[in-house]
Amino acid sequence: MLTERQLEIFQTIIDxxxxxxxxxxxxxxxxxxxxxxxxxxxxxVMADLEEMxxxxxxxxxxxxxxxxxxxxxxxxxxxxxxxxxxxNVQVIRHLVEDGFYEFERVVEMxxxxxxxxxxxxxxxxxxxxxxxxxxxxxxxxxxxxxxIAILVTNTGLVEHRTFIIPEKINSTDxxxxxxxxxxxxxxIPMIQLSExxxxxxxxLIKDNINMFENMLFHLKDVLKNESExxxxxxxxxxxxxxxxxxxxxxxxxxxxxxMMEQEEEIANLLKRTENTLQVTIGxxxxxxxxxxxxxxxxxxxxxxxxxxxxxxxxPTRMQYRRAITLLKALSNEMTEAFYHLYQDHxxx
Amino acid sequence: MLTERQLEIFQTIIDxxxxxxxxxxxxxxxxxxxxxxxxxxxxxVMADLEEMxxxxxxxxxxxxxxxxxxxxxxxxxxxxxxxxxxxNVQVIRHLVEDGFYEFERVVEMxxxxxxxxxxxxxxxxxxxxxxxxxxxxxxxxxxxxxxIAILVTNTGLVEHRTFIIPEKINSTDxxxxxxxxxxxxxxIPMIQLSExxxxxxxxLIKDNINMFENMLFHLKDVLKNESExxxxxxxxxxxxxxxxxxxxxxxxxxxxxxMMEQEEEIANLLKRTENTLQVTIGxxxxxxxxxxxxxxxxxxxxxxxxxxxxxxxxPTRMQYRRAITLLKALSNEMTEAFYHLYQDHxxx
DNA sequence: AATTAGCACTCAAGAGCAATGAGTGCTAAC
DNA sequence: GTTAGCACTCATTGCTCTTGAGTGCTAATT
Numbered sequence: 001m002l003t004e005r006q007l008e009i010f011q012t013i014i015d016x017x018x019x020x021x022x023x024x025x026x027x028x029x030x031x032x033x034x035x036x037x038x039x040x041x042x043x044x045v046m047a048d049l050e051e052m053x054x055x056x057x058x059x060x061x062x063x064x065x066x067x068x069x070x071x072x073x074x075x076x077x078x079x080x081x082x083x084x085x086x087x088n089v090q091v092i093r094h095l096v097e098d099g100f101y102e103f104e105r106v107v108e109m110x111x112x113x114x115x116x117x118x119x120x121x122x123x124x125x126x127x128x129x130x131x132x133x134x135x136x137x138x139x140x141x142x143x144x145x146x147x148i149a150i151l152v153t154n155t156g157l158v159e160h161r162t163f164i165i166p167e168k169i170n171s172t173d174x175x176x177x178x179x180x181x182x183x184x185x186x187x188i189p190m191i192q193l194s195e196x197x198x199x200x201x202x203x204l205i206k207d208n209i210n211m212f213e214n215m216l217f218h219l220k221d222v223l224k225n226e227s228e229x230x231x232x233x234x235x236x237x238x239x240x241x242x243x244x245x246x247x248x249x250x251x252x253x254x255x256x257x258x259m260m261e262q263e264e265e266i267a268n269l270l271k272r273t274e275n276t277l278q279v280t281i282g283x284x285x286x287x288x289x290x291x292x293x294x295x296x297x298x299x300x301x302x303x304x305x306x307x308x309x310x311x312x313x314x315p316t317r318m319q320y321r322r323a324i325t326l327l328k329a330l331s332n333e334m335t336e337a338f339y340h341l342y343q344d345h346x347x348x
Numbered sequence: 349m350l351t352e353r354q355l356e357i358f359q360t361i362i363d364x365x366x367x368x369x370x371x372x373x374x375x376x377x378x379x380x381x382x383x384x385x386x387x388x389x390x391x392x393v394m395a396d397l398e399e400m401x402x403x404x405x406x407x408x409x410x411x412x413x414x415x416x417x418x419x420x421x422x423x424x425x426x427x428x429x430x431x432x433x434x435x436n437v438q439v440i441r442h443l444v445e446d447g448f449y450e451f452e453r454v455v456e457m458x459x460x461x462x463x464x465x466x467x468x469x470x471x472x473x474x475x476x477x478x479x480x481x482x483x484x485x486x487x488x489x490x491x492x493x494x495x496i497a498i499l500v501t502n503t504g505l506v507e508h509r510t511f512i513i514p515e516k517i518n519s520t521d522x523x524x525x526x527x528x529x530x531x532x533x534x535x536i537p538m539i540q541l542s543e544x545x546x547x548x549x550x551x552l553i554k555d556n557i558n559m560f561e562n563m564l565f566h567l568k569d570v571l572k573n574e575s576e577x578x579x580x581x582x583x584x585x586x587x588x589x590x591x592x593x594x595x596x597x598x599x600x601x602x603x604x605x606x607m608m609e610q611e612e613e614i615a616n617l618l619k620r621t622e623n624t625l626q627v628t629i630g631x632x633x634x635x636x637x638x639x640x641x642x643x644x645x646x647x648x649x650x651x652x653x654x655x656x657x658x659x660x661x662x663p664t665r666m667q668y669r670r671a672i673t674l675l676k677a678l679s680n681e682m683t684e685a686f687y688h689l690y691q692d693h694x695x696x
Numbered sequence: 697a698a699t700t701a702g703c704a705c706t707c708a709a710g711a712g713c714a715a716t717g718a719g720t721g722c723t724a725a726c
Numbered sequence: 727g728t729t730a731g732c733a734c735t736c737a738t739t740g741c742t743c744t745t746g747a748g749t750g751c752t753a754a755t756t
Contacts, residue, residue, distance in 0.1 A: 027719080044728085047720095059736060059737070060734095062720080062737080063719060140486075143689070146504075152490070156494075162450050239602065239606055250596055253590075253598065253601060261587065386699070388701070395749095405749085407706080408705095409706040411748060
C-alpha cells in the first residue's frame with residue numbers, strides 16, 4: 001500500500017498532468033501548498049512510484065506522467081464520488097417536465113449537454129431492441145406497389161420500413177391486416193416479432209385472404225431486419241477532442257473519426273451487461289482503435305430494467321472525477337426522465 | 349481570349365497541380381509529351397497567364413498554381429462533359445430495382461457511393477417540406493398522458509413527434525379524431541398543415557367532442573414544428589478530406605468539422621433554387637467558413653419537380669471534371685430512382 | 697519576331713549545431 | 727530520513743548553411 005506522502009504526491013501529479021498535459025517535475029510539485037518537502041525528497045518518492053508502475057517518464061530526464069496503471073489506481077482508490085455541482089445536468093429533468101416528450105430529443109440533448117460540460121465526446125446507445133415491445137403497428141399504402149410499415153415501441157421509438165405489396169391489394173384489405181397484426185402482436189418483444197408472425201398470424205390469415213401471403217412474406221422481412229437492426233447511437237461533441245493537446249496530430253484525429261464511423265463496433269462496446277458505471281483505460285480496452293482512449297460507461301434504465309448505455313470517450317489523461325460524477329448524474333437523470341415519460345407503461 | 353498554347357499550358361498546370369498539390373514549374377511542363385517548347389517559353393506564357401489572373405505563385409520564385417479565377421475559367425471553358433465511366437453510379441438504379449424502397453436508404457447509399465468515388469465529402473439535402481404532402485396521419489397512444497403523432501408524406505418520409513393528451517381520452521376517441529384528420533388533411537402540403545387544421549378541422553371537432561380541443565392545441569404545435577423543421581441532411585465521407593494534402597493541418601480540419609456541424613447553414617447553402625449543376629469556388633461562396641472549399645451542387649427531382657440537392661464539398665484543388673460528371677450522373681440516377689419509387693403517386 | 701540558352705537571383709525546406717533549461721539520479725552532508 | 731549540491735540527459739529552440747527547384751531577364755539563335 002502507498003504511504004500518505006506517496007498518495008499526496010501521486011495525486012498532485014495526476015491533477016497537474018490532467019491540467020497541463022505536460023510531464024510533471026519535482027520542482028512544480030514542491031511549490032504546491034500542501035507539499036512541504038524538498039524536490040529531492042519528491043524525486044525519491046517519484047522514483048518509488050515509478051518502480052511500482054504508477055508513473056512513467058517520457059524520456060530519461062523528463063518529469064513524470066501517470067501510467068495506465070496509475071490512472072487505474074487513481075480511479076479505483078482516489079476518485080471519491082464527491083458530489084460536485086450537478087445542477088447543469090438536471091436540465092434534463094426540466095426538459096421532460098417542460099414538454100420534451102421525445103425519447104430521441106431527450107437523448108440528443110443529453111449527449112449535447114454532457115459533451116459540453118466535459119469537453120469529451122458523448123456516445124449514447126439507444127434502447128436495445130430486445131428490451132422493447134411492440135406498441136402498435138401501422139401500414140400506410142404509399143404507391144400501388146409499396147407500403148410503409150410503421151412500428152411503434154413501448155419506449156416511444158418509431159421505426160419504419162418500406163416494402164412491396166401486391167398490386168391488387170386495396171386499403172380495406174390492408175386495414176383488416178393491420179387490425180389482425182395489432183391484435184396478435186401488440187406487447188410482443190420486438191425481437192420476437194418475425195417469429196410470432198409465423199406462429200400466430202400466418203396460419204390465421206392464410207385461411208382468410210390468401211393474397212396476404214405474399215405481402216406477409218415481405219413484411220416478415222421487415223420485422224426481421226428491424227429486430228436485427230442494432231440499437232441506435234447518438235453522439236455529442238465529436239469535435240471536442242480537437243481541444244485536447246494529445247490530439248493535435250492529424251493522424252490521431254483521423255483515426256478517431258474513422259473509429260467513430262464504425263458504429264457496429266462502438267455499439268458493441270457499449271452493450272456492456274454490467275449495471276454500474278465502468279471505466280476502461282487505454283489498453284484495458286479490448287477494441288484496438290480506442291486503446292489510446294478512456295471509455296466511461298453507465299447504464300440508464302426504465303424502472304429497474306436496463307435500457308441503454310451512456311458513455312464518454314476521451315484521452316486517458318481525463319478529468320476522471322468530473323467525468324465520472326457527471327456521467328453518473330446524467331445516467332440517473334435519464335433514468336428519472338424515462339421513468340416519468342413511460343411510468344404508466346412500465347407499471348402496466 | 350487565350351491562345352492555343354496558353355490553353356494547353358494552363359490545362360497542364362491544372363492537371364498537374366490537381367494531381368500533386370504542389371506548385372508547377374516550367375520544367376515539369378516542358379517534359380509533358382504534348383508540349384514541345386522550351387521551359388523558357390513556358391515561363392513567358394506562365395507570366396502572361398499570371399498577369400491575366402489565372403495563375404499565381406506561392407512565393408516569388410515558386411512554380412505556379414491556379415488562382416480561383418483560373419479554376420473558374422477551367423470549369424466554365426475547359427471542363428467538357430466527357431461522359432467517363434459512370435457505371436459505378438448506376439448502382440443506385442439497381443438498388444431500387446432490388447428492393448431498396450426506402451427513400452432514406454437510397455439517399456444514404458448515394459452519399460456513400462459518391463464520396464467513395466470522389467474522395468470528397470457528399471452532402472445531400474432531403475426533400476423540402478414544402479414540396480411534400482401529407483399521405484397519412486396516425487396517432488398512437490403511448491402512455492396515459494402522451495401520444496405519438498406519425499406523419500407520412502407522399503415521398504415516403506415518416507416523421508413523428510410525441511405530444512401531450514388529456515388523461516381521460518380513450519383509444520376510440522383517438523381513432524375518431526384520426527379518421528377526421530385523414531379525411532380532411534390528406535393531400536395537403538405539409539407546410540400548410542397547421543393552418544388547415546384550424547380552418548378545416550377545429551371547427552368541425554369543437555361541435556362534436558370538446559375535449560379534443562386541448563389535444564388539438566398540442567397537435568397543432570406538432571404540425572407547426574414539423575413544417576418548420578428544415579429538410580434533413582445526409583452526409584457521406586466526412587473523413588475523406590483527411591486524405592487531401594491541404595488538410596494536413598489540425599486547425600483546418602477542426603474548422604471543417606465545426607462547419608459541418610452547422611446544419612442550418614449548410615442546408616441553406618444547398619437550398620439553391622437554380623435547377624442545374626452549380627460550382628462555387630473558394631471566395632465565390634458567400635458563407636465564410638467554406639471559402640477555402642469548392643462546393644458543387646446539383647438538384648434531384650421527382651418528375652420535373654425540384655425535390656432536393658446533392659452536393660460535393662472538397663478543396664478548390666478539385667478534380668472538377670470527375671466531380672461534375674459523377675455528380676451529374678448521380679443526380680440523374682436519383683431522379684430516376686425516385687421516379688420509379690413514386691411514379692404512380694406522381695402521376696396521380 | 698519568336699524562341700531559347702544562359703545566368704544571376706530568390707526562397708522554402710532541411711540538415712547540422714550550439715545554447716538553453718527543465719528535468720533527472722546519485723552522493724554526501726545535515 | 728531529508729535535502730543540498732552536482733554532474734548528467736535530452737527535448738526544444740534558434741541559428742546558420744546548403745541545397746535545389748524555381749524564377750525573370752538578357753542576349754544569342756532560329
